[in-house]
Amino acid sequence: MTYQQARREAEERFVQAGIPEAKNEAMLLLYHCCQMTATSFFMRGQEEMVAKEWNAYEEAIAKRCRHIPLQYITGEQDFMGLTFRVTPDVLIPRYDTECLVEAVLPLLHEGDRVLDMCTGSGCIITALMKLGPGIVGTGVDISEKALEVARENATVHGCEVTFLHSDLFDEVEGVFELIVSNPPYIRSAEVLQLEPEVMGNEPRTALDGLEDGLHFYRLIIKEATQYLSTHGYLCFEIGHDQAKDVMNLLEESGYCDRIVKKDLAGRDRVVIARKG
Numbered sequence: 001m002t003y004q005q006a007r008r009e010a011e012e013r014f015v016q017a018g019i020p021e022a023k024n025e026a027m028l029l030l031y032h033c034c035q036m037t038a039t040s041f042f043m044r045g046q047e048e049m050v051a052k053e054w055n056a057y058e059e060a061i062a063k064r065c066r067h068i069p070l071q072y073i074t075g076e077q078d079f080m081g082l083t084f085r086v087t088p089d090v091l092i093p094r095y096d097t098e099c100l101v102e103a104v105l106p107l108l109h110e111g112d113r114v115l116d117m118c119t120g121s122g123c124i125i126t127a128l129m130k131l132g133p134g135i136v137g138t139g140v141d142i143s144e145k146a147l148e149v150a151r152e153n154a155t156v157h158g159c160e161v162t163f164l165h166s167d168l169f170d171e172v173e174g175v176f177e178l179i180v181s182n183p184p185y186i187r188s189a190e191v192l193q194l195e196p197e198v199m200g201n202e203p204r205t206a207l208d209g210l211e212d213g214l215h216f217y218r219l220i221i222k223e224a225t226q227y228l229s230t231h232g233y234l235c236f237e238i239g240h241d242q243a244k245d246v247m248n249l250l251e252e253s254g255y256c257d258r259i260v261k262k263d264l265a266g267r268d269r270v271v272i273a274r275k276g
Contacts, residue, residue, distance in 0.1 A: 097182050101131075105128065169224075188210055
């Protein structure tokens with residue numbers, strides 16, 4: 001079987017399995033399994049695959065047909081121009097969260113202490129340290145397995161991040177000029193309605209914001225005042241319909257200079273406020 005034939009077979013199987021963007025995903029998996037690029041595929045597409053390559057590709061195709069996300073099969077995802085390792089112990093970094101990082105970067109100054117609450121893969125704090133002006137980074141997560149992934153990602157990108165195994169602020173000490181978080185914010189009833197790639201594979205504890213989706217915003221907003229420096233920033237990713245509720249929670253806790261930023265689709269995506 002040639003590389004082109006293998007790619008076409010994968011596409012057909014993905015279409016039958018209801019996989020979105022079947023052609024593109026078949027190609028990306030082929031590149032990964034056969035260590036190819038678009039150029040090498042163009043040059044070698046009519047060549048016969050070796051057995052080892054086909055076996056790896058066939059196994060990957062079978063996994064994707066079971067709706068295992070492409071990123072968990074390849075083990076990586078690009079975020080803010082950086083490549084991060086991902087496993088089923090962490091959420092797959094998404095473009096929505098890039099909006100959060102892009103909103104936070106202009107707020108940073110050299111030497112700022114930044115806390116990333118619910119750090120997951122560590123993509124937020126690592127990207128801020130890599131792209132920012134020389135900050136001191138700390139990441140917190142309740143999952144030790146997630147922290148293992150986060151530590152590896154920070155190391156790969158040459159960032160010295162302090163990672164804490166903690167239930168929110170339980171093990172946190174000191175003060176920070178900025179606290180950033182992409183907490184679980186999907187309503188429990190809606191989690192069950194997510195596409196199978198998400199519901200059946202990504203960690204529910206990183207998705208489920210309990211009944212109204214606001215549980216972790218309440219806790220973080222209330223406790224963050226003890227850990228923010230004078231006029232420090234608190235920055236959140238939010239669900240597209242949560243801006244009003246999160247802004248109200250911030251107002252009730254005395255935060256000032258509250259603003260909402262939208263993503264490129266025009267949906268509310270980021271909330272930023274200062275400690276009052």
